[in-house]
Amino acid sequence: MYLEKINSPADVKKLSVDEMTALAGEMRKALLFRLSKHGGHFGPNFGMVEATIAMHYVFESPKDKIVFDVSHQSYPHKMLTGRKDSYLDADKFDDISGYTNPEESEHDLFNVGHTSTSVSLASGLAKARDLKGEDGNVIAVIGDGSLSGGEALEGIDFAGEMDTNFIIVVNDNDMSIAENHGGMYRNLKLLRDTDGKAECNLFKAMGLDYVFVKDGNDITSLIKAFESVKDS
Numbered sequence: 001m002y003l004e005k006i007n008s009p010a011d012v013k014k015l016s017v018d019e020m021t022a023l024a025g026e027m028r029k030a031l032l033f034r035l036s037k038h039g040g041h042f043g044p045n046f047g048m049v050e051a052t053i054a055m056h057y058v059f060e061s062p063k064d065k066i067v068f069d070v071s072h073q074s075y076p077h078k079m080l081t082g083r084k085d086s087y088l089d090a091d092k093f094d095d096i097s098g099y100t101n102p103e104e105s106e107h108d109l110f111n112v113g114h115t116s117t118s119v120s121l122a123s124g125l126a127k128a129r130d131l132k133g134e135d136g137n138v139i140a141v142i143g144d145g146s147l148s149g150g151e152a153l154e155g156i157d158f159a160g161e162m163d164t165n166f167i168i169v170v171n172d173n174d175m176s177i178a179e180n181h182g183g184m185y186r187n188l189k190l191l192r193d194t195d196g197k198a199e200c201n202l203f204k205a206m207g208l209d210y211v212f213v214k215d216g217n218d219i220t221s222l223i224k225a226f227e228s229v230k231d232s
C-alpha cells in the first residue's frame with residue numbers, strides 16, 4: 001500500500017505516475033472508509049484526489065502555500081501531509097477536523113469553512129511574500145460554486161493587477177450545493193465546451209493568464225499544467 005508510506009509531500013514526489021494512480025485509488029478507499037463511518041464531505045474530496053496528488057508532486061508545500069476554499073475538499077491534502085492515519089484507523093478519526101486547521105499542520109494556512117475566501121486570503125499571502133522579499137508559489141483552490149461570491153471576485157480583481165506569482169486553481173466540476181446561477185456560469189460552460197479556447201474568457205478579461213485542463217482527474221495533464229505555471 002502506497003498511502004501507508006506517505007508521511008509528507010516528499011514521499012509523493014518519489015512516485016511514478018502509475019504509482020500515483022494506484023495511490024489515488026487507495027485514497028478514495030480511505031475516504032470511503034472514514035466518511036461512511038464518521039460523516040463528512042464526499043463529493044468535493046472524491047473530485048480532488050488526483051489534483052491534490054499532482055499539486056503536492058509539483059509544488060513544495062509548506063514553502064509553497066496552498067489555500068483551500070471552504071476547505072471541505074482538503075481531506076486528500078490532509079492524507080498527503082502527515083495525517084493519513086485519521087483516514088485509515090477508526091481510533092484516530094477524531095484527531096483531525098473536517099477543514100484546514102493551522103493547529104493540525106504547517107501545511108494548513110487558515111481555519112475556514114466559508115465559501116469564496118481562498119483567492120482573497122491567498123492574495124494577501126502573495127502580497128506579504130513580496131513585501132518581505134521572499135519567494136515561493138501561492139496557490140488558491142476554489143470551486144465554481146464559490147467563484148461567484150463577492151469576496152472571490154474581489155480577490156480575482158486584485159490578483160489581475162498584482163503582476164506577481166499567484167496561481168488560482170478553479171475546480172469547475174459544474175457542481176455546487178445548489179444550482180449555480182449568474183452570467184459567470186455561461187462563460188464557464190463556454191470554456192468547458194471549447195476546451196478553454198473561447199475568445200470570451202472571464203479570467204483573461206480580469207487580467208489573468210489562463211491554462212485549461214479538460215480532465216481534472218488525469219494526473220499526467222494536471223502535473224503538466226501545474227508545472228507550466230509553477231514559479232511563473
Ligand SMILES: Cc1ncc(C[n+]2csc(CCOP(=O)(O)OP(=O)(O)O)c2C)c(N)n1
Pocket residue numbers: 043044070072073113114115142143144145146147171173175176177178
Ligand atoms: C459563505 C458560505 N455560504 C454557503 C456555504 C455552504 N457551502 C459549502 S460548500 C458550498 C459550495 C461548494 O461548491 P463549489 O465551490 O463548486 O465546490 P465543490 O464542492 O464543487 O468542490 C456552499 C454553498 C458556506 N460554506 N459558506
